[in-house]
Amino acid sequence: MATSQAEFTIGLQCKLCGKIYPKSPVNFCTDDFGPLEVVYDYPAIRANVSRAQIEARPRTMWRYRELLPLDGEPTVGPQVGGTPLIRADRLAKELGVSKLWIKNDAVNFPTLSFKDRVVSVALSKAREFGFKTVGCASTGNLANSVAANAAQAGLEAYVFVPSDLERAKILNTSVYGAKVIAVHGTYDEVNRLCTQVAFKFNWGFVNINLRPFYAEGSKTMGFEIAEDLGWRFPQHVIAPMAGGSLIGKIHKSFEELYKVGLVNEAPRTKMYGAQATGCNPITDAVKTGRDRHKPVRKPNTICKSLAIGDPADGYFSKNLIHTTGGWADDVTDDEIVEGMLLLARTEGIFAETAGGVTIAVARKLLAENRLPRDEEIVLCITGNGLKTQDALEDAVEKPALIKPSLDAFLEVFSGGDMGLAKSYGPAVLV
């Protein structure tokens, strides 16, 4: 019986043909170029985990370490994860549903998106493999996370991004001392360039040669959702999609909790995917039933974090959505902004544009009767609104600018509730 962390991970397996590869920084099958995925020894893990043991550990993503692909202790991002799952009653009322939760990775540590989960696994693994330099192709959040976590780990980082990214996303990368390369082109062009760089230089690219390990980190969002619901699964989960990895890993996390005996009932969760209409290759494939997604050559949306025109996991996420009985849809830029405002004004959560996508798609799915109103729904909020403030420039009211006098205030105060002040009697404070 295996008992050490290293023995829980068997190797990598091709998702198309099943061929097994040893644990190494490779990401595709040499027979059919299919993507590789980490395989675990579930019976061994089952014999070595319990709810009590996990609950006794610190509230970070590493409390599920037996189901993550490291050989030793995490050395990068030991405090990532453990974000709140909140009951969102005010938003539920607005949407007309009865049981709604928000998994809030807008406050994930350290860089305020779920990407810290994938990066802490990828960079811990990069160190196990002995890489000194790491890199990524990114739509922004991954860039922030690789830069910050590499700084903490003392690794050199090269971060490639499309040059039209939000200012804040670029600044939030450079500040950590990473070398930022802004490429004239779309994410897909950046990605193709990085693949060439990764083959030429012996660097650990988190979403290229380290991708099988990296992607596993997203499962922890699902582990936390299930644990916080009392070790059970919600009926519906809505997640934003870019490359299409996160949505698949959340579902995989539920299957694994069942396989290793931490949850007794098999998951029947329906998975729903959300994209922006200006870059909707996966939702389009779901809605039209086409087998291969049609790539979007020039994404055009305020939601730059999800602007991947040729998603690596498009095929698998589309299949997952169909097989679980979920659905997918996309929303316009105006709807995205409305979604951001709705979430902020009902739950006090300032999510980035991808969060606006998720909220607006939830509303659309409800309107289309694709999602029932009386069952348990979890919405995945994956990034922070402070990074995409440009999107709200025209959507929020400018502050009233007044002189420091009560008269000036009364002039702009348009007769709302005066609250407690009345009970002090006539103008006692003036």
Next chain:
Amino acid sequence: MSVTVEIPSPMRDLTDGQTRVAAEGATVAAVLADVVTRYPGLRAKLYDGDKLRHYINILVNDEDVRYLDDLDTVVNDGVVVALIPAVAGG
């Protein structure tokens, strides 16, 4: 039409080490069919039964055929058809 097909490194042991091979055909589909007739070992890499594998991208003069007419894309004399493993991602 006579075209040149670029073979990626993980497939070159099936084309006697050649990086570029010649092929004939009026469309991308016809060109690929001709290539696998000339180099039968490539068939299993490119096709799963009758269907082209999901993780191979095909570029005609640097343009991904999914932005054109996919496998029905018409090819002219002298174009370069490149086969590229779609290995990276978001």
